[in-house]
Amino acid sequence: MIAVAALTPPIEKLQTHFVQHREHNFLLSGDGAEAFASLGADCCGPVIFVRYGVALAAGRGIFIPARAVHDYGRVYDGMAALDWMVKSGLQHPRADAIGLCDDGSAVTFLLRELDLAIAPTVFASGDANDFPGSRVAASVHLEGEGCGHSSAVLRADNYLPVVRIPALTDLALALEQIARKIAAAS
Secondary structure (H helix, E strand, O other), rough: OOHHHHHOOOOOOEEEEEEOOOOEEEEEEEEEEHHHOOOOOEOOOOOOEEEEEEEEEEHOOOOEEEEEEEEOOOOEHHHHHHHHHHHHHHOOOOOOEEEEEOOOEEEEEEEEOOOOOOOOOOEEOOOOOOOOEEEOOOEEEEEOOOOOOHHHHHHHHHOOEEEEOOOOHHHHHHHHHHHHHHHOOO
């Protein structure tokens, strides 16, 4: 048997920016992202680290999974654990989930103790050791020519409202537009 404390929840390394502007925390990618990110009150990138958490039932906090064990013994580790829980977890309420609470304590839950009906929470940080990181409210894509995203950004986009901003010349105006669209999407 593996000790709960020995399991570390997975972390994804993304090629994007993390911006904290007023009360909004968001991922920022696309043409001109670096210039926009530098206007934020606090930003990091172009490499950031992302973790995903699942809400505990009855709003008791967030659980960051490291491993899931199917009712019949199949084991899923890392991002595969999160993916399986999101895709199939509601069908297996007696399966086990092993990982950390948002306060860093090691814990094991039955899947029925997790709120798998809502999207996972996304946390981001410029430091891989910052656990769990800051909660992300949205993924902002600055549209323009040559705008591409890694598959990891697409994973985060599955769990976040996605805001698309057309190419703008006034950077300050763009940040205000981003803040309004995030507020409307939340």
